[in-house]
Amino acid sequence: MTTSSPEWDAAYGSAAPPPWDIGRPQPAFVRLAELGRLSGHVLDAGCGTGEHTLLAAAHGGDALGVDVSPSAIERARRKAAERGVDADFDVADALALDQLGRRFDTIVDSGLFHVFDDGRRSRYAASLASVLTPGGRCYLMCFSDRQPGNQGPRRVHEEEIRVTFADGWSVEDIAPAAFELNPGFGPDTAHAWLATILRQ
Numbered sequence: 001m002t003t004s005s006p007e008w009d010a011a012y013g014s015a016a017p018p019p020w021d022i023g024r025p026q027p028a029f030v031r032l033a034e035l036g037r038l039s040g041h042v043l044d045a046g047c048g049t050g051e052h053t054l055l056a057a058a059h060g061g062d063a064l065g066v067d068v069s070p071s072a073i074e075r076a077r078r079k080a081a082e083r084g085v086d087a088d089f090d091v092a093d094a095l096a097l098d099q100l101g102r103r104f105d106t107i108v109d110s111g112l113f114h115v116f117d118d119g120r121r122s123r124y125a126a127s128l129a130s131v132l133t134p135g136g137r138c139y140l141m142c143f144s145d146r147q148p149g150n151q152g153p154r155r156v157h158e159e160e161i162r163v164t165f166a167d168g169w170s171v172e173d174i175a176p177a178a179f180e181l182n183p184g185f186g187p188d189t190a191h192a193w194l195a196t197i198l199r200q
Helices: 006-013 026-034 051-058 070-083 094-100 120-128 158-164
Strands: 041-045 062-067 090-091 104-110 132-143 169-180 190-198
Touching: 006 070, 026 051, 026 132, 026 169, 041 094, 041 120, 051 070, 051 104, 062 070, 070 090, 070 104, 104 158, 104 169, 120 132, 120 158, 132 169, 158 169, 158 190
Parallel strands: 041 062, 041 104, 062 090, 104 132
Antiparallel strands: 132 190, 169 190
């Protein structure tokens, strides 16, 4: 797929990494990998420079990471080669995942859901549903309304997740979590929700 976004590409094209690109997987997803949850055919939606794709692949998953930023995908492929990890990456739009022509057992979303406005959230859920097999799970971590102030992405309430994934899904769990962030952009961590969502 050739869909790309100049806005997101600019975030990854600069010398300094964006706040969310910490050069390692988020601890919440490391715990999921250690529990064997990132297995089978795994899609990392909005993968950035690929840390969670590489994490899944290192734990035996057949992993594909997609992002709208060609610069991010280029960096992800470079990481995979340098680390000797067998993972695939593609420039793709998370709102049109059906164009991948593939199905997945597990989907990872680390920090993508909260960038969508209300109108695009339903499209995103439908896009995920188009590629996730029935009985598969999406592990979604997003910015939380528990985070004080107004710096950074839009805050997400638990109920917004439940409403977005009401039809054809079962929200199994929404637990407090935390994003680790690059220092220098404000706090070193930010409150998050980690949702486990079953495709029915």
